[in-house]
Amino acid sequence: MIAGKDKITPGQLMFVIIQAQIGVNILFLPSSVESVASSDAWISVSLAGITTMILILAIWGLSRRFPGMILFDYLPLLLGKPIGTIVHLVFAASFIAECSLTSLLFVNAVRDWIFPNTPKSIVLILILAVSLYMARENLRAIARFFVLTFGLIFLMIFIATYAYKEADIMYILPINQAGIPSIIKGALFSMNSFFGYEMLFFCYPYVQGKSRTILKAVFYANTFSVLVYVYLVFTCLLVFTPEEIKIIPQPILYMVKALSFTIIERADLYFLTIWTVVVTSTIMAYLFMSARSVSSLFGMKNHAGTTPFVTLIVFCISLYPHNQDMVNRLKSIVGILGSVSFVTLPIVLLCISYLFKVQRKESAEG
Amino acid sequence: MGFFSRMFTNNRSKSKGTAKRSHIASEDRAVSAATKDNVEYVQQALYQTGDLENRPIVCSAGQGCLLYLDSVCDPDKIHEFILKPLFAAGEDDPMSVITSSDVQKHTDLERAIDLMLEGYSVLHFEGGRECYVVRVPSVNNRAVEEPMNEKAIQGAHNGFIESMNVNLQLIRKQIGSRNLVVRRYRLGKMTKSDASIVYLNDLADPKLVDEIDRKIKAIDADNLMNAYMILEYVENQSFSPFPQILQTERPDRTIGNLLEGRIAFLMEGTPTALIVPVSFFVFYQSPDDYNSRTLAGTFIRLLRLFSFFIAIMLPAYYIAVVSFHYEVIPKEVFYQIKGSVAKIPYPPILEALFMELAIELLREAGMRLPAPIGQSIGIVGGLVIGDAVVRVGLVSYPMIIVVALTAIASFVVPSHEMSYSVRLLRFPLMLSAAFLGFQGIVFSLMAILVHLCILESFGRPYFAPLAPMRLKDWKDSLMRLPFWMLNERPMESHSQKLIQESNRQKGGAKR
Structure with missing residues (x-):
């Protein structure tokens, strides 16, 4: 059914998931979670990561019951044609919205930090053009690129580690000063950083190897992403006082801006440059998912044809909001869509599959 | 669209006509019994060409004629292989007499004419319904010398020739x-x-x-x-x-x-x-790597790969830093550079483009000229222009350093075509750096990387073993480990047998 040419290895899957998960939120997560869970933000982020594990398990359980099929192939089997199409639309909308939000946040960060006078559309066109070039290709080529650029994440961690010179452990003590309800609320806030694991819906049938190996690979991937996020949030909490973090929107950049190496200054510019690559891979992953979902909506096998149109839609959506208020509104829309399709739906679909015993017959795989 | 398609195809009808006229007739033409007819036919078929030689033969095997093109045939060989044995022998079949390694009998004269163009001579005897076609090409090869553009310091010094x-x-x-x-x-x-x-x-x-x-x-x-x-x-x-x-x-x-x-x-x-x-990395391997020690070979190879990045990125990085991100330069260096850059009337991108084009011109000029003049072009161009242009105040000193380093780095590539691609890729990167600084560079670099990930050479991934990542193949692509450790052939050539030596041990290894 799926040609050997399109297959990826479990190792590649791991990197695909990591790259899809780690994205724009590296910059924004610390302050947004801190505002809710104050100095216990790192516990919230870990909690969110553990919750993600459960969701991954749900997606994996679902994909395992329909070997050789991606999400949209078995949605009609699970829900029937009409409801299946509606859910399909919700998924497609979520992917496109998530993609647009990521691009928008990226462009805003770039404008805030480097080019305050450059029109938004130019940066947006550039990043979307590069993403489009990649997202048109098959999963295998995308996986290659993601593996190649994976090392940059370590470079970012390395730059951030330098900030420990100014760390003070007292800032996070005592642990649990915010109280458990705030921590859980913070965990809900940070869930959207871990979005990207939905890629498993699309990758599962393309991965060589047993389903257990696939699960393991995705678990490792998620563990890595959680560690990166927790580490960065933790570092920020140690470096800044709780009052400081509340004021600054991108604490990590402020943190590395203060660093001075012998041959380079302003590490934040380099950090932003590397971060651009990481964000671009997230956008590539989401563009790929959006294009796949839109093309299967129209019953097309190949997604290369729809990708340009999807990119155009993403461009329009992310160009539209012109003040912080609208950005926040888009954020909340994406939050709702995301929690419906990436959090609730996998579990609901899995329950339906088990309750009504819907699964693909093994013989069909042939 | 119609306009464009017409623009590109407007001379198609013309070329069709010529194709028909110049079409070489290839219907069979049987060898005639009369030698004179055959000679005339050949002369006509070759349009009375001047280098067609016609030597009448009278020997004991009969009366005949030897036809050949003296531009592609070797007269010594004709004498040695055909004439000498023919005159020495009695009435034997010429097939058994002629001593050339390739003698054929043909009844089709057209086929014989085709062969004549490749250094065969055609022998016909009066009354025979077939002709003998003997291979007597003149061989004119140059010596097997070391190629000019791929010199190795150690190792074999022979090279391919035109034959x-x-x-x-x-x-x-x-x-x-x-x-x-x-x-x-x-x-x-x-x-x-x-x-x-x-x-x-x-x-x-x-x-x-x-x-x-x-x-x-x-x-x-x-x-x-x-x-x-x-x-x-x-x-x-x-x-x-x-x-x-x-x-x-x-x-x-x-x-x-x-x-x-x-x-x-x-x-x-x-x-x-x-x-x-x-794959991409094959272009960065040189025979010298294999003739030097492992550590030295690895160092040189990594240096070459590093030169790839210098060659495509250094001018772009400099432009980005000078035009947008001068904050990244440490204070002490900043004052040094500022003194030189601040007086230049042009934006850095123009400076860079001007100097890069000048270097490309010099390189092209130096290549076409004979070696002694080529050197003086290098001196005039590099030293005189480089110095004067700074003194006049058109280009800054750091830019000269950057451009010179870039040029040197692009010479390091052991393959010519790759060096051309490196020279080409530099310009889009410089332009994007001039427009959007680091962001521009990173977007262009990503586009190049994506392209490398997608690109395939005959169905094999071009950027292997980096994309797809295969650490085992790094042994002989990014590094050069000792031969006894290279147990497997690289994956990306898809060879049928992956194992090239089974014994891991040093003493027992084949080499």
Whole structure:
């Protein structure tokens, strides 16, 4: 059914998931979670990561019951044609919205930090053009690129580690000063950083190897992403006082801006440059998912044809909001869509599959 | 659209007509019993060409005539192989008398004329219904010298020449295996050039061999002068900035690649072997790596790969820093650079473009001129212009340093085509750096990386072993580990046998 040419290895899957998960939120997560869970933000982020594990398990359980099929192939089997199409639309909308939000946040960060006078559309066109070039290709080529650029994440961690010179452990003590309800609320806030694991819906049938190996690979991937996020949030909490973090929107950049190496200054510019690559891979992953979902909506096998149109839609959506208020509104829309399709739906679909015993017959795989 | 299609096809009707007229008649023409008829026919078929020689023969075998083109035939050989034995022998069959290694009997005169063009001479005896076609080509080869553009410090100093047979001989002499296979082709409807692909039957991917075979046979062109033209026919992505076929004039490089399961293409008249499938890193391997110690080889190779990044990124980085991100320079250095840069009236991108173009001009000029003048061009261009341009205040000193470093870095690539791509890729990167600083550079670099990830050389990933990542293959691509550790052939050539030596031990290894 799926040609050997399109297959990826479990190792590649791991990197695909990591790259899809780690994205724009590296910059924004610390302050947004801190505002809710104050100095216990790192516990919230870990909690969110553990919750993600459960969701991954749900997606994996679902994909395992329909070997050789991606999400949209078995949605009609699970829900029937009409409801299946509606859910399909919700998924497609979520992917496109998530993609647009990521691009928008990226462009805003770039404008805030480097080019305050450059029109938004130019940066947006550039990043979307590069993403489009990649997202048109098959999963295998995308996986290659993601593996190649994976090392940059370590470079970012390395730059951030330098900030420990100014760390003070007292800032996070005592642990649990915010109280458990705030921590859980913070965990809900940070869930959207871990979005990207939905890629498993699309990758599962393309991965060589047993389903257990696939699960393991995705678990490792998620563990890595959680560690990166927790580490960065933790570092920020140690470096800044709780009052400081509340004021600054991108604490990590402020943190590395203060660093001075012998041959380079302003590490934040380099950090932003590397971060651009990481964000671009997230956008590539989401563009790929959006294009796949839109093309299967129209019953097309190949997604290369729809990708340009999807990119155009993403461009329009992310160009539209012109003040912080609208950005926040888009954020909340994406939050709702995301929690419906990436959090609730996998579990609901899995329950339906088990309750009504819907699964693909093994013989069909042939 | 119609306008454009007409623009490109408006002379098609014309070329069709010429094609028909110049079409060489290839209907059979039986050899006539009368020698005179045959001679006249040949003279007409070759349009009374001046180099057609006609030597009447009267010997005991009968009366006849020997026809040959003296531009492609060797008179000594004609004398040695044909005339001497003919006159010495009695009334024996000429087939058994003529001592050339290739004597054929033909009844079709057209076929004989075709062969005449390749250095055969045609012998006909009065009253015979067939002619003898004897191979007496004049061979005019230059010596097997070290190629000018691919010099090695240590190791073999021979190189391919324009004769395909000599090149094949150079390869066969080194690979004594009976698995070495040569497939011959005759290409070009008008030029009829000899070409061949060479591969090791037990190593090369048979599917790939068939694909190349199909692609070469599918070429439908009148003129195929050299291997570079074939290259453009068989390449998958002609508009990629990266070469997908390795060209080399070195037999040792060719042999090394054949032994890794790759396929070489040779052509008469071209002193170059084309090797497929290749990855990006093959272009950065040089025979010198294998003739020096492991650590030195690895160092040099990493240096070359590093030079790739310098060559495409350094000017872009400098432009980005000077025009947007001067904050990244440490304070002490900043004052030094500022003193020089601040007085320049032009934006850095113009400075850089001006200097880069000047360097490209110098390089092109130095290449065309004979060596002694080429050197003085380098001195005049490099020293005089470089110094004057700074003194006048058109270009800053740091820019001169950057441009010179870039030029040197682009010379390091051991392959010419890759060096061209490096020189080309520099310009888009510089432009994007001038527009958007670091962000521009990173977007262009990503586009290049994506392209490298997508690009395939004959169905094999081009950027292997980095994309797809295969650490095992790093042993002989990014690094050069000792030979006893290279137990497996690289994956990306898809050779049939991956294991190339089974004994890991140093003493027991083959080398």
